[in-house]
Amino acid sequence: MIIVMRPGAKQSSIDAVIKEIKSNGLDVHLSKGKEVTIIGVVGDKTKLASVNLMSSGDVEKIVEVTESYKLANKKFHPEPSIVPVGNTFIGPGYLTVISGPCAIENEEQMMSTAKGVKEAGATILRGGAYKPRTSPYSFQGLGEEGLKLLRAAGDEYDLPIECEVISRESIETAAKYVDMFQIGARNMQNFYLLKEVGKTNIPVFLKRGLSSTIDEWLNAAEYIMSEGNKNVVLCERGIRTFETATRNTLDIAAVPVLKSKTHLPVLVDPSHASGVREYIPALSKSAIAAGADGLMIEVHIDPSKALSDGPQSLNIPQFKELMKELEDYKKITGRK
Amino acid sequence: MIIVMRPGAKQSSIDAVIKEIKSNGLDVHLSKGKEVTIIGVVGDKTKLASVNLMSSGDVEKIVEVTESYKLANKKFHPEPSIVPVGNTFIGPGYLTVISGPCAIENEEQMMSTAKGVKEAGATILRGGAYKPRTSPYSFQGLGEEGLKLLRAAGDEYDLPIECEVISRESIETAAKYVDMFQIGARNMQNFYLLKEVGKTNIPVFLKRGLSSTIDEWLNAAEYIMSEGNKNVVLCERGIRTFETATRNTLDIAAVPVLKSKTHLPVLVDPSHASGVREYIPALSKSAIAAGADGLMIEVHIDPSKALSDGPQSLNIPQFKELMKELEDYKKITGRK
Amino acid sequence: MIIVMRPGAKQSSIDAVIKEIKSNGLDVHLSKGKEVTIIGVVGDKTKLASVNLMSSGDVEKIVEVTESYKLANKKFHPEPSIVPVGNTFIGPGYLTVISGPCAIENEEQMMSTAKGVKEAGATILRGGAYKPRTSPYSFQGLGEEGLKLLRAAGDEYDLPIECEVISRESIETAAKYVDMFQIGARNMQNFYLLKEVGKTNIPVFLKRGLSSTIDEWLNAAEYIMSEGNKNVVLCERGIRTFETATRNTLDIAAVPVLKSKTHLPVLVDPSHASGVREYIPALSKSAIAAGADGLMIEVHIDPSKALSDGPQSLNIPQFKELMKELEDYKKITGRK
Amino acid sequence: MIIVMRPGAKQSSIDAVIKEIKSNGLDVHLSKGKEVTIIGVVGDKTKLASVNLMSSGDVEKIVEVTESYKLANKKFHPEPSIVPVGNTFIGPGYLTVISGPCAIENEEQMMSTAKGVKEAGATILRGGAYKPRTSPYSFQGLGEEGLKLLRAAGDEYDLPIECEVISRESIETAAKYVDMFQIGARNMQNFYLLKEVGKTNIPVFLKRGLSSTIDEWLNAAEYIMSEGNKNVVLCERGIRTFETATRNTLDIAAVPVLKSKTHLPVLVDPSHASGVREYIPALSKSAIAAGADGLMIEVHIDPSKALSDGPQSLNIPQFKELMKELEDYKKITGRK
Known part of the structure; x- marks a missing residue:
């Protein structure tokens, strides 16, 4: 799972997202570009199923990189x-x-x-x-x-x-x-x-x-x-x-x-x-x-x-x- | 309900469709054009709900002219x-x-x-x-x-x-x-x-x-x-x-x-x-x-x-x- | 622009993508997760317009994080x-x-x-x-x-x-x-x-x-x-x-x-x-x-x-x- | 071409549609049902290409029964x-x-x-x-x-x-x-x-x-x-x-x-x-x-x-x- 922050996102918003992810027992990889900051989530993202990262106004989009189905996968x-x-x-x-x-x-x-x-x-x-x-x-x-x-x-x-x-x-x-x-x-x-x-x-x-x-x-x-x-x-x-x-x-x-x-x-x-x-x-x-x-x-x-x-x-x-x-x-x- | 017959439909197909409609207690209006024959169904078409007029190869399409919902209508x-x-x-x-x-x-x-x-x-x-x-x-x-x-x-x-x-x-x-x-x-x-x-x-x-x-x-x-x-x-x-x-x-x-x-x-x-x-x-x-x-x-x-x-x-x-x-x-x- | 590599992508594929990006005068941020590796592109991505990163079999998807229109933006x-x-x-x-x-x-x-x-x-x-x-x-x-x-x-x-x-x-x-x-x-x-x-x-x-x-x-x-x-x-x-x-x-x-x-x-x-x-x-x-x-x-x-x-x-x-x-x-x- | 009139269409509307069709050198077949009246157009409908039958408020819909392409047909x-x-x-x-x-x-x-x-x-x-x-x-x-x-x-x-x-x-x-x-x-x-x-x-x-x-x-x-x-x-x-x-x-x-x-x-x-x-x-x-x-x-x-x-x-x-x-x-x- 990748969290793409909006251009010009406040540092406090970025910190809040990272804190939320870590509090669910996951780790992050931070990537700061000139225009946008990207936060990669490391670990079993099903732990994040009921967490709402996107409601922060500073999150632009969340990109799933793994499928949510396992048994059928x-x-x-x-x-x-x-x-x-x-x-x-x-x-x-x-x-x-x-x-x-x-x-x-x-x-x-x-x-x-x-x-x-x-x-x-x-x-x-x-x-x-x-x-x-x-x-x-x-x-x-x-x-x-x-x-x-x-x-x-x-x-x-x-x-x-x-x-x-x-x-x-x-x-x-x-x-x-x-x-x-x-x-x-x-x-x-x-x-x-x-x-x-x-x-x-x-x-x-x-x-x-x-x-x-x-x-x-x-x-x-x-x-x-x-x-x-x-x-x-x-x-x-x-x-x-x-x-x-x-x-x-x-x-x-x-x-x-x-x-x-x-x-x-x-x-x-x-x-x-x-x-x-x-x-x-x-x-x-x-x-x-x-x-x-x-x-x-x-x-x-x-x-x-x-x-x-x-x-x-x-x-x-x-x-x-x-x-x-x-x-x-x-x-x-x-x-x- | 209107039944449009294919161009060149056989008379026997046309007759069969008409017979089917009439046997369900409904009446028809026949309209023979140069290219196509059209059969209009007169009466309460819900009587035709379980009749399959289209399976004759000579029927081109059936056009509904009234809605199938009544109480919501x-x-x-x-x-x-x-x-x-x-x-x-x-x-x-x-x-x-x-x-x-x-x-x-x-x-x-x-x-x-x-x-x-x-x-x-x-x-x-x-x-x-x-x-x-x-x-x-x-x-x-x-x-x-x-x-x-x-x-x-x-x-x-x-x-x-x-x-x-x-x-x-x-x-x-x-x-x-x-x-x-x-x-x-x-x-x-x-x-x-x-x-x-x-x-x-x-x-x-x-x-x-x-x-x-x-x-x-x-x-x-x-x-x-x-x-x-x-x-x-x-x-x-x-x-x-x-x-x-x-x-x-x-x-x-x-x-x-x-x-x-x-x-x-x-x-x-x-x-x-x-x-x-x-x-x-x-x-x-x-x-x-x-x-x-x-x-x-x-x-x-x-x-x-x-x-x-x-x-x-x-x-x-x-x-x-x-x-x-x-x-x-x-x-x-x-x-x- | 974010490049998501397939699970199990070879290191050589990852290196090749990074090399391609850098040879176009851009920089990367690398994020290695347990399942997937993600490469963030830093800089003006229009420089990559005619580069084809996805054709490597080991690239899963490319996610645009900025729009390609500028004057209308x-x-x-x-x-x-x-x-x-x-x-x-x-x-x-x-x-x-x-x-x-x-x-x-x-x-x-x-x-x-x-x-x-x-x-x-x-x-x-x-x-x-x-x-x-x-x-x-x-x-x-x-x-x-x-x-x-x-x-x-x-x-x-x-x-x-x-x-x-x-x-x-x-x-x-x-x-x-x-x-x-x-x-x-x-x-x-x-x-x-x-x-x-x-x-x-x-x-x-x-x-x-x-x-x-x-x-x-x-x-x-x-x-x-x-x-x-x-x-x-x-x-x-x-x-x-x-x-x-x-x-x-x-x-x-x-x-x-x-x-x-x-x-x-x-x-x-x-x-x-x-x-x-x-x-x-x-x-x-x-x-x-x-x-x-x-x-x-x-x-x-x-x-x-x-x-x-x-x-x-x-x-x-x-x-x-x-x-x-x-x-x-x-x-x-x-x-x- | 079939013209389906609205339920309760005025006779004057029906007459107007028929008159319009005939004035273009075509003939009609009229089919009056209990709920709706249907007008079938007989003849070369391309003559009607620039005639606007539907703008009468009393026309419910027009159903094409022949295709408008000829050379490709x-x-x-x-x-x-x-x-x-x-x-x-x-x-x-x-x-x-x-x-x-x-x-x-x-x-x-x-x-x-x-x-x-x-x-x-x-x-x-x-x-x-x-x-x-x-x-x-x-x-x-x-x-x-x-x-x-x-x-x-x-x-x-x-x-x-x-x-x-x-x-x-x-x-x-x-x-x-x-x-x-x-x-x-x-x-x-x-x-x-x-x-x-x-x-x-x-x-x-x-x-x-x-x-x-x-x-x-x-x-x-x-x-x-x-x-x-x-x-x-x-x-x-x-x-x-x-x-x-x-x-x-x-x-x-x-x-x-x-x-x-x-x-x-x-x-x-x-x-x-x-x-x-x-x-x-x-x-x-x-x-x-x-x-x-x-x-x-x-x-x-x-x-x-x-x-x-x-x-x-x-x-x-x-x-x-x-x-x-x-x-x-x-x-x-x-x-x-």
């Missing part, structure tokens, strides 16, 4: 993590494909979907039982009834399952059925929820918030991990920008950035990122090429009848076609 | 709402000033702050007992102990109190103490939480999400109102943009936009919007001039010792000075 | 500047109102507009003769013929005039007619154009780019000033964000931020910022309350017939009404 | 275009790699670079002679002297060359040397400049503006094409968002979006998009996988001595290594 855990989910693994060497409908609707839908995506090569089955929707008048999900349908379909076709959770109650219920929890984009900084899933030992699929920085995202993972649950998988799903040709803007660079900052696996969700079916194949390939450990792709047996997110869902034949196209990419990137 | 409730909070009111004719520290720290802090802000003219006392922080290693709030300190300070100085809630448990606890709940920016689309506060009869102070559109914000208010709680107050607190000179970008135009779209009161929070103490006076004045019903301003008895958000907090003398400067603006905009 | 010119334009002045103590149509269309339009805005209290007349339009098929302006109409109307009603320029040719032509040049948002980083207007002695009205930071904006002003022309006026006109309820997002905080960083006058353009006529009065008041030195407001004698930007233009009676409403704000902020 | 030119540049081609079947330094510095640099990138497999040599820099005190380029060095290097190693132009003067000079002009991101809406390159018959490499929508970008291409020059190549180079981990955010979805909207070739510039050398290989692969027709990659013989953009430049061995890694992607996507 590659610096302290250089080996990439592999997260086990049911009968499969997410991480280097694998190409995970999580597939299924946005919302669980009925038994026939889930069974047909599970059959179709299994045949196509998907490794995990997804389905939403608790749907966060912008309007309170949109379909909100089947709840526990949906989880039962999802579990049955997963069992029938030997696929681990995952479902979004939105509250402590839904965590408790879903824990009885699923192999992986999902934290949705709108809840990425619902710190209460992060801590609750952190107290379980079920892997967590953590989607990036619509306007969250990569740094905030890794701090969200840290919330889960600091409660004891180390099985976190990150999912880039597009960020909010001014561009309206796609529903969100897929931040493809997040893949190599994360690979340089964290040991956690990284997936990409081209369905939510684009919101448009015809762009999904191109984005899926680009994600694998960029080094993602897998994909989440929405599939519906009949998108025109989907209760949610129809326009961005592939049907089973389209999904099979895409999976075939991905074979070449799997091969040249060395995945199972 | 000025069209159906043209008179501005006035929300009672303890011994005061928020809405036209009033200038609400909510003031207090980011985080409740101890009794002395709360009593001194309450005394100071009351003398300066604040109408509601705030303080955080449950703090959502980016890093799990930052101070997370005192919980119920904090609420007791806040209540005592409010009682001593005859100020209604408000506090952020973050979970069902915190709602249940806070309901015993506070006059108004706050839903923070990071939870604006935590629909589970919105419904929970909607089931109470305690007024809700709903901050705008960091990257939420005004339309999404009003739908979030609708979640609360559709559960029965009509006492919602909106608070613009800055949105996330590329600009880094301020912590967020205060969207001052949100004030007149909201005034044209909803009957709910609108406040502005210049402290979080700017993140910089010296910009708060200018932004406070601009908010009142733009027509806001009030302000939320962070005040700390000693910002340099604040456990959270020190750099953007005013001390008591600065706050008193600001309140004096606002007198002229109060007068020319006709507030009590 | 308040630190070196603490007194606010007052810019003379024809028979009026822009700066502290004045409330400038620049008014007129987006595009100059014909004599009758310009004469009526000039008469109307003069009566209402505008201080400068504007009109576009060279229109940058998104589509090549939209109206592109009347060129020199338009400038003649603008000059005649300004002369008739004793109003200084200003017009956007877009090329060296248009600068040469406009220089014969106008009292102030305008550089539009899309050209804010057209550095060639900035230098060209910098070589004249005609005041320049510099609009902020759609996605330009305040720092980039002040550097754009520096381009003009470094060529010799010190009469620059800044105009905040909204930035591009995800919000679509308004055409752009008025960054009202830019006003106090600029007032703390530069001595140049600052105006606000609520017409382009919102794109919606009904929001203009609220935004105009908020701009004055925030400390802006004036406003640019689009006025058209018959907005429904405007060749450009009709929806955001006020007609003469609306403009007169607004100017009357602004009287109170003028008074309490002490402007002539 | 895939609808009217379904076959993908192939643009010849010197001895090579850009478009389907080819994998173009444009390479070279940000700024031309001296003969030795250009000759070594040309030799290195040619050996690695680059197809076009780039170099900046006119540099748009944020600060006026940064290196601004060698001008014509630089163009001579670039031409000589291209001739020696049989590589076509391209260089950014920033003014009419630079176009005139560069026309004597280069095989392709570049319009930089900051000039994407410098419509004057677009028209000037449109009047030549030299291919134009059009970079996307930092905050330009895809629609605005295609309209910028239309400016060039409408002057007669059909040889336009688009280059996605990252857009400005809130994320700071990379210099810009590469909008990878722009590739499939453009492929669905235009027949023009699309390249990707991972160097400017990320600003960080280590992310360039991942982004290059993802661009090819997404369907881009090629890449622009900054290469410098000694990035640590580069006068501009060093941190994002590859050196020759890194570039050769990357080109080798791209071979697999070239093969599976069927490029020469």
Whole structure:
């Protein structure tokens, strides 16, 4: 941590900052330039977490030079993590494909979907039982009834399952059925929820918030991990920008950035990122090429009848076609 | 709702869309241009909420021409709402000033702050007992102990109190103490939480999400109102943009936009919007001039010792000075 | 300037950076922490402009602690500047109102507009003769013929005039007619154009780019000033964000931020910022309350017939009404 | 074009809009719903370009259903275009790699670079002679002297060359040397400049503006094409968002979006998009996988001595290594 003082800062202000740092058991390195004085903090800066150095009017800015996340940080855990989910693994060497409908609707839908995506090569089955929707008048999900349908379909076709959770109650219920929890984009900084899933030992699929920085995202993972649950998988799903040709803007660079900052696996969700079916194949390939450990792709047996997110869902034949196209990419990137 | 078909859409696609609409008890108006065919939907489009018209490949786009929020909509409730909070009111004719520290720290802090802000003219006392922080290693709030300190300070100085809630448990606890709940920016689309506060009869102070559109914000208010709680107050607190000179970008135009779209009161929070103490006076004045019903301003008895958000907090003398400067603006905009 | 080395940076990399700095006639202050080494640069860092310290793999980041603009910087010119334009002045103590149509269309339009805005209290007349339009098929302006109409109307009603320029040719032509040049948002980083207007002695009205930071904006002003022309006026006109309820997002905080960083006058353009006529009065008041030195407001004698930007233009009676409403704000902020 | 009237619009307003449309030689389709009336415009809407329908207070919004660009539009030119540049081609079947330094510095640099990138497999040599820099005190380029060095290097190693132009003067000079002009991101809406390159018959490499929508970008291409020059190549180079981990955010979805909207070739510039050398290989692969027709990659013989953009430049061995890694992607996507 570096404290940059304003030009012409009073010596008393500089002394006060130094005193504050030292009183927290840390040391300083002082650098006096012609225009500005800079104070470098030496030692474990988490000791300064609740100290407010900037409120002195003479401090111009504080520059962080180390990240506030530790457990998620590659610096302290250089080996990439592999997260086990049911009968499969997410991480280097694998190409995970999580597939299924946005919302669980009925038994026939889930069974047909599970059959179709299994045949196509998907490794995990997804389905939403608790749907966060912008309007309170949109379909909100089947709840526990949906989880039962999802579990049955997963069992029938030997696929681990995952479902979004939105509250402590839904965590408790879903824990009885699923192999992986999902934290949705709108809840990425619902710190209460992060801590609750952190107290379980079920892997967590953590989607990036619509306007969250990569740094905030890794701090969200840290919330889960600091409660004891180390099985976190990150999912880039597009960020909010001014561009309206796609529903969100897929931040493809997040893949190599994360690979340089964290040991956690990284997936990409081209369905939510684009919101448009015809762009999904191109984005899926680009994600694998960029080094993602897998994909989440929405599939519906009949998108025109989907209760949610129809326009961005592939049907089973389209999904099979895409999976075939991905074979070449799997091969040249060395995945199972 | 208008459905725009792609150029060269097949007649069978057009017929299918029309059939789908009619089977939901709605009527259509067909408009065939040289390049495109347009289908207007006549009737209550909420009937179409779970129908997926866009998944047909021949639909180019769907244009909403009416808003999905009803209870928050000025069209159906043209008179501005006035929300009672303890011994005061928020809405036209009033200038609400909510003031207090980011985080409740101890009794002395709360009593001194309450005394100071009351003398300066604040109408509601705030303080955080449950703090959502980016890093799990930052101070997370005192919980119920904090609420007791806040209540005592409010009682001593005859100020209604408000506090952020973050979970069902915190709602249940806070309901015993506070006059108004706050839903923070990071939870604006935590629909589970919105419904929970909607089931109470305690007024809700709903901050705008960091990257939420005004339309999404009003739908979030609708979640609360559709559960029965009509006492919602909106608070613009800055949105996330590329600009880094301020912590967020205060969207001052949100004030007149909201005034044209909803009957709910609108406040502005210049402290979080700017993140910089010296910009708060200018932004406070601009908010009142733009027509806001009030302000939320962070005040700390000693910002340099604040456990959270020190750099953007005013001390008591600065706050008193600001309140004096606002007198002229109060007068020319006709507030009590 | 501070150079932060990566954790575990080799001593040879550190030495190389230090050597590079010293070979440019500057000095360093070295600060070695447990995790990172920090190198502070002492002296005039513009000497380092063309040196590339970061390309060493062992440099983590470079933090600027001083701004790259000098002539526009308040630190070196603490007194606010007052810019003379024809028979009026822009700066502290004045409330400038620049008014007129987006595009100059014909004599009758310009004469009526000039008469109307003069009566209402505008201080400068504007009109576009060279229109940058998104589509090549939209109206592109009347060129020199338009400038003649603008000059005649300004002369008739004793109003200084200003017009956007877009090329060296248009600068040469406009220089014969106008009292102030305008550089539009899309050209804010057209550095060639900035230098060209910098070589004249005609005041320049510099609009902020759609996605330009305040720092980039002040550097754009520096381009003009470094060529010799010190009469620059800044105009905040909204930035591009995800919000679509308004055409752009008025960054009202830019006003106090600029007032703390530069001595140049600052105006606000609520017409382009919102794109919606009904929001203009609220935004105009908020701009004055925030400390802006004036406003640019689009006025058209018959907005429904405007060749450009009709929806955001006020007609003469609306403009007169607004100017009357602004009287109170003028008074309490002490402007002539 | 669809005109949506406000709820409760007066019949006289509706009639006025219809009359205005018809007086321009177009026809309407009227659709009266319970809440809103919708007017569809039938015929060539460019006839309405200078008519202002929205200024009537009773018009809620106007929805464009056809694009304003024609020559760049895939609808009217379904076959993908192939643009010849010197001895090579850009478009389907080819994998173009444009390479070279940000700024031309001296003969030795250009000759070594040309030799290195040619050996690695680059197809076009780039170099900046006119540099748009944020600060006026940064290196601004060698001008014509630089163009001579670039031409000589291209001739020696049989590589076509391209260089950014920033003014009419630079176009005139560069026309004597280069095989392709570049319009930089900051000039994407410098419509004057677009028209000037449109009047030549030299291919134009059009970079996307930092905050330009895809629609605005295609309209910028239309400016060039409408002057007669059909040889336009688009280059996605990252857009400005809130994320700071990379210099810009590469909008990878722009590739499939453009492929669905235009027949023009699309390249990707991972160097400017990320600003960080280590992310360039991942982004290059993802661009090819997404369907881009090629890449622009900054290469410098000694990035640590580069006068501009060093941190994002590859050196020759890194570039050769990357080109080798791209071979697999070239093969599976069927490029020469």
